[in-house]
Amino acid sequence: MAKKLFIPGPVEVHPDILQAMATPMVGHRMAEYATLHGRVTTGLKKLLATEAKVFLSTSSAFGAMEGAVRNLVAGRCVNFCNGAFSDKWHDVTRRCGKEADAVKVEWGKPITAELVDEALATGKYDSLTLIHNETSTGVMSPLPEIAAVLRKYPDVVSIIDTVSSMSALPIPVDELGIDCCIFGVQKAFALPPGLAVFTASEKALARARTVEGRGYYFDFLEFEASDAKNNTPSTPCISLIYAMDKQLERMFAEGFEQRWARHRALADFVRGWVSDRGYGFFAEEAYRSMTLTCAVNSRGTDLASLKKMLGERGFAFDDGYGKIKGKTFRIPHMGDMQRSDLEEFLAVIDECLAVLG
Amino acid sequence: MAKKLFIPGPVEVHPDILQAMATPMVGHRMAEYATLHGRVTTGLKKLLATEAKVFLSTSSAFGAMEGAVRNLVAGRCVNFCNGAFSDKWHDVTRRCGKEADAVKVEWGKPITAELVDEALATGKYDSLTLIHNETSTGVMSPLPEIAAVLRKYPDVVSIIDTVSSMSALPIPVDELGIDCCIFGVQKAFALPPGLAVFTASEKALARARTVEGRGYYFDFLEFEASDAKNNTPSTPCISLIYAMDKQLERMFAEGFEQRWARHRALADFVRGWVSDRGYGFFAEEAYRSMTLTCAVNSRGTDLASLKKMLGERGFAFDDGYGKIKGKTFRIPHMGDMQRSDLEEFLAVIDECLAVLG
Numbered sequence: 257m258a259k260k261l262f263i264p265g266p267v268e269v270h271p272d273i274l275q276a277m278a279t280p281m282v283g284h285r286m287a288e289y290a291t292l293h294g295r296v297t298t299g300l301k302k303l304l305a306t307e308a309k310v311f312l313s314t315s316s317a318f319g320a321m322e323g324a325v326r327n328l329v330a331g332r333c334v335n336f337c338n339g340a341f342s343d344k345w346h347d348v349t350r351r352c353g354k355e356a357d358a359v360k361v362e363w364g365k366p367i368t369a370e371l372v373d374e375a376l377a378t379g380k381y382d383s384l385t386l387i388h389n390e391t392s393t394g395v396m397s398p399l400p401e402i403a404a405v406l407r408k409y410p411d412v413v414s415i416i417d418t419v420s421s422m423s424a425l426p427i428p429v430d431e432l433g434i435d436c437c438i439f440g441v442q443k444a445f446a447l448p449p450g451l452a453v454f455t456a457s458e459k460a461l462a463r464a465r466t467v468e469g470r471g472y473y474f475d476f477l478e479f480e481a482s483d484a485k486n487n488t489p490s491t492p493c494i495s496l497i498y499a500m501d502k503q504l505e506r507m508f509a510e511g512f513e514q515r516w517a518r519h520r521a522l523a524d525f526v527r528g529w530v531s532d533r534g535y536g537f538f539a540e541e542a543y544r545s546m547t548l549t550c551a552v553n554s555r556g557t558d559l560a561s562l563k564k565m566l567g568e569r570g571f572a573f574d575d576g577y578g579k580i581k582g583k584t585f586r587i588p589h590m591g592d593m594q595r596s597d598l599e600e601f602l603a604v605i606d607e608c609l610a611v612l613g
Numbered sequence: 614m615a616k617k618l619f620i621p622g623p624v625e626v627h628p629d630i631l632q633a634m635a636t637p638m639v640g641h642r643m644a645e646y647a648t649l650h651g652r653v654t655t656g657l658k659k660l661l662a663t664e665a666k667v668f669l670s671t672s673s674a675f676g677a678m679e680g681a682v683r684n685l686v687a688g689r690c691v692n693f694c695n696g697a698f699s700d701k702w703h704d705v706t707r708r709c710g711k712e713a714d715a716v717k718v719e720w721g722k723p724i725t726a727e728l729v730d731e732a733l734a735t736g737k738y739d740s741l742t743l744i745h746n747e748t749s750t751g752v753m754s755p756l757p758e759i760a761a762v763l764r765k766y767p768d769v770v771s772i773i774d775t776v777s778s779m780s781a782l783p784i785p786v787d788e789l790g791i792d793c794c795i796f797g798v799q800k801a802f803a804l805p806p807g808l809a810v811f812t813a814s815e816k817a818l819a820r821a822r823t824v825e826g827r828g829y830y831f832d833f834l835e836f837e838a839s840d841a842k843n844n845t846p847s848t849p850c851i852s853l854i855y856a857m858d859k860q861l862e863r864m865f866a867e868g869f870e871q872r873w874a875r876h877r878a879l880a881d882f883v884r885g886w887v888s889d890r891g892y893g894f895f896a897e898e899a900y901r902s903m904t905l906t907c908a909v910n911s912r913g914t915d916l917a918s919l920k921k922m923l924g925e926r927g928f929a930f931d932d933g934y935g936k937i938k939g940k941t942f943r944i945p946h947m948g949d950m951q952r953s954d955l956e957e958f959l960a961v962i963d964e965c966l967a968v969l970g
Contacts, residue, residue, distance in 0.1 A: 258637040259645070266638045266851065274635040277852055280615040281623045281805055283929055288616070314807050316671050316847035319830045326828075348829040442848060448638055450671050450807050450850025471683075472705040473676045473831075490673040491799060493807025493850060494623065495634055572640055 259572040262601050264391050264420060264548045264588040265443035269499075273447060276502035277495045284494060290486035296497055297483070299504035303512065304437065305428035306455055311479040312500075313452040314493045317419045317440030320452040322348050323474025324385070324415045324436050327464040329354040331382040334375045336367040338397070339390030340578040341417070349385065353469070357381075363393050363580060364550075366543040369401035376409045383413045383463075389421035391443065392577040394550025394586060395539040396421065403432040413463050419443050423507060424519040424547045424590055435460040441496065444547055446591025447503055451496040456480070506592075519546050522589035522598060529602050530587070533609070538584050547590035550576075553583055558612055565608040571601055616929040619958050621748050621777060621905040621945040622800035626856075630804060633859035634852045641851060647843035653854055654840070656861035660869065661794065662785035663812055668836040669857075670809040671850045674776045674797030677809040679705050680831025681742070681772045681793050684821040686711045688739040691732045693724040695754070696747030697935040698774070706742065710826070714738075720750050720937060721907075723900040726758035733766045740770045740820075746778035748800065749934040751907025751943060752896040753778065760789040770820050776800050780864060781876040781904045781947055792817040798853065801904055803948030804860055808853040813837070863949075876903050879946035879955060886959050887944075890966070895941050904947035907933075909940070915969055916942055922965040928958055 261268045282288040297310045304310065313320045325333060325348070333356040335346035340363075349356040359375050361367065367386055375381065389396045399416075406414055415436045418427055420443040429437045435457040442449035456464070456476050464476040472478065478489035507515060526549045530537065536552035537544060553559060559575040559582055566573040576584040589598060618625045639645040654667045661667065670677045682690060682705065690713040692703035697720075706713040716732050718724065724743055732738065746753045756773075763771055772793045775784055777800040786794045792814040799806035813821070813833050821833040829835065835846040864872060883906045887894065893909035894901060910916060916932035916939055923930040933941040946955060 258639065259643075261638060261640060263640045263643075266640055266848070269638050274637065277634040278631040280631065281618060281626050281799075282615065283618060283620045283623055284806070286616075286620075286929060314671070314673050315676065315830065316849075318847045319672065319676075322828060322830045351827070351829050351832070353826050440848065442638075448850070448852040449641070449848040450853060469710050470708070471679060472708050473672065473679045475708070490675045491623070491797065491806040492673075493805070493853070495805040495852060496807060496850070572643060 259567060259570055261572045262588060263572050263574040264586050264590070266449050267443060267446050267588060267591040268593070269446060269448055270506070270592045272506070273499050273502055276498045277448065279495070279498045281494060284487065284491055289494065292497060292501060293488070294486040296501050296504065297486070299508070300453060303423060303504070303507065304455060306430045308429065308455045308457045309461070309480060309483055310453060310455050311483060312488055312492060312497060313454060313474070314450070314488070314490060315452050316449060317417065317438060317452045318348070319474060320438045320454045321345055321417060322352060323476070324438060324454065325349045325354055326352050326474060327467055327470050327476040328413045328415060328436060328460055329356070329383045330463060330467050332356065332380055333383045333385065334359055334381045336371065336384065336386045337361070338365055338367055338393065338395060339363055339387070340392035342385070342387040342390060345385050345387070364395060364538045366395050367397040367402070369398065369405045372402050373405045373408070376405070376412055381412060383415060385415045387417045388427070389418065389545050389547060391420040391548065393538055393580070394545045394548050395543050396545040397543065399427065399432055406433050413460055420547050420590065421545070423515060425516050429455055441500065444590045445503060447496060447499045450493050451500065519589065522593060522595060523549065525595060525598060526587050526589050538580070548586050548588045550584050550586050553585060557609065559585055561612055562605070562608055565611070566604065569604050571604060616924060616927055618929045619945060620929050620931040621943050621947070623806050624800060624803050624945060624948040625950070626803055626805055627863070627949045629863065630856050630859055633855045634805065636852070636855045638851060641844065641848055646851065649854060649858060650845070651843040653858050653861065654843070656865070657810060660780060660861070660864065661812060663787045665786065665812045665814045666818070666837060666840055667810060667812050668840060669845055669849060669854060670811060670831065671807070671845070671847060672809050673806060674774065674795060674809045675705065676831060677795045677811045678702055678774060679709060680833070681795060681811065682706045682711055683709050683831060684824055684827050684833040685770045685772060685793060685817055686713070686740045687820060687824050689713065689737050690740045690742065691716055691738045693728065693741065693743045694718070695722055695724055695750065695752060696720055696744070697749035699742070699744040699747060702742050702744070721752060721895045723752050724754040724759070726755065726762045729759050730762045730765070733762070733769055738769060740772060742772045744774045745784070746775065746902050746904060748777040748905065750895055750937070751902045751905050752900050753902040754900065756784065756789055763790050770817055777904050777947065778902070780872060782873050783869070786812055798857065801947045802860060804853060804856045807850050808857065876946065879950060879952060880906065882952060882955060883944050883946050895937070905943050905945040907941050907943050910942060914966065918969060919962070919965055922968070923961065926961050928961060
């Protein structure tokens with residue numbers, strides 16, 4: 257029996273999307289593919305509020321995240337780190353042979369505008385990486401305030417991952433001045449994994465043109481050349497692009513404002529449950545994620561047993577990530593999730609907690 | 614209306630496989646995924662007749678092909694080139710910052726054992742790349758003879774792409790001494806695109822351990838570490854792994870010998886039609902591909918018009934690749950194709966040719 261997923265990605269996929277995955281193939285050099293590709297990137301540009309290029313990468317998000325540092329770091333990069341995935345991005349940047357420093361804050365804390373300003377004021381960096389919504393800790397850093405700081409440093413290329421936030425709240429890429437906005441599709445977008453999306457501003461593309469060793473598979477200039485023909489440099493994951501096409505259609509039908517409002521309401525609902533049950537929050541109030549709540553296990557619940565019990569009842573539960581596993585647990589409220597889904601899940605958790613004590 | 618694909622990839626996908634793509638998601642860090650992953654890699658090891666590691670890469674084949682040179686070229690590489698894709702692999706090798714020479718033969722010619730021997734005898738190379746079945750030209754190079762030569766050079770790591778041949782004829786990876794055998798899934802495997810498979814022998818892994826700058830996304834040692842847990846370093850394209858699981862089940866049900874025999878029979882059938890209609894062959898008889906026939910347009914057929922007419926009748930046709938477009942055309946006979954599919958397609962071509970004259 258398939259478990260219903262209440263983990264922060266991959267998330268549960270709507271039956272209409274699953275069925276879109278079963279669409280018969282087209283050839284990626286046929287006109288039919290170019291039409292599909294153009295429709296999807298046009299829809300994504302609306303959602304992201306950008307006139308920059310939007311590229312489709314047949315990879316997980318970390319492929320595009322590695323690609324971004326290969327293409328956009330010419331001199332020295334600063335990686336802002338406040339959780340497992342941003343920590344890893346620093347490691348990956350260095351493995352690409354790039355000079356990079358990590359600005360690390362304690363897990364659970366946000367990356368603030370002040371931190372960004374302080375690092376960039378040194379004048380040492382031509383690029384930065386930042387994860388908007390750290391999926392490991394449920395912390396959302398304040399993008400609009402950070403964006404205000406970025407305007408002071410026009411020569412710095414900003415690379416920002418929004419894998420677990422894009423589409424759940426407004427992230428207007430051009431207005432925020434994000435040069436390269438990256439996300440995978442199996443979290444806030446609620447598709448099966450295997451596709452990453454990234455934008456490239458004119459500034460980013462100009463930078464890439466100066467950088468050696470971009471390789472081929474993630475070469476931004478190859479993506480740019482193929483994009484002109486509504487195509488990709490390598491054979492794309494067509495089934496997932498069908499799924500993205502269907503999901504964009506669904507997002508337009510729901511309406512962006514309504515989608516954002518639904519996420520706010522779901523976040524409030526889950527936070528209320530967490531408080532009512534006597535758990536804490538790993539993030540400070542102002543920086544709590546809109547798409548997942550990371551609760552502190554302040555009741556000392558036996559999370560391993562809870563996970564097992566929930567699994568037996570058909571629900572996949574997440575008992576924390578990395579070094580905070582067991583000390584925290586994470587409840588996602590993203591993608592196509594509805595209030596009724598969370599009501600069902602939280603009611604079953606309540607039943608289990610009654611048994612566990 | 615979806616066209617029935619008679620292009621050499623992506624190929625037509627069986628309805629059972631398409632339906633497998635619509636399977637509800639699991640989390641890739643859940644036990645359910647590890648079970649699936651283990652079953653798929655075990656099945657692949659049987660098909661490839663290898664005890665080496667078999668890794669699943671969320672990328673097209675060129676991602677894994679780039680990864681292989683990043684990981685396995687320590688000193689200097691020789692790229693054997695006899696078509697569009699092998700030519701490109703040489704370019705990609707150099708873009709990865711590797712020292713590499715191309716041994717180029719005319720398009721339509723095979724890479725022979727003699728050529729390989731001559732290059733390796735110089736002692737300049739620690740690695741080689743070779744495409745077994747050049748999809749652009751319909752030429753299949755003689756792997757068993759090349760393998761006999763490779764045994765003379767035990768320090769050379771062999772990287773061989775079998776994207777359009779694997780599963781259509783026996784390619785026993787260990788017996789042939791292939792250190793890294795790579796293929797995408799949208800050609801001979803008849804899955805939708807977006808997944809690549811590659812093997813890594815002990816020698817390949819030992820080499821990777823000595824090479825700097827492997828990056829992260831295609832780092833063989835990361836794949837090795839994750840494989841020990843039946844997992845992948847980055848979020849995998851789970852839907853395609855479901856599809857691979859179903860396809861391996863179908864291949865085992867058909868039987869490998871039967872699958873090979875079917876491909877031989879289909880190749881004979883198509884070659885007979887090509888001869889009978891007065892077209893030539895781009896490859897010499899001994900090196901004609903088992904999975905696609907590249908015909909020379911010796912009748913001077915208006916291939917653009919033929920392609921258009923076939924499209925109107927619901928069939929996607931290929932009128933040659935790259936610099937031999939229009940001078941050749943390619944008929945695939947790979948994947949799950951049956952004799953009746955080709956009979957239908959070739960009959961419609963005959964109808965069109967009668968109109969075109």
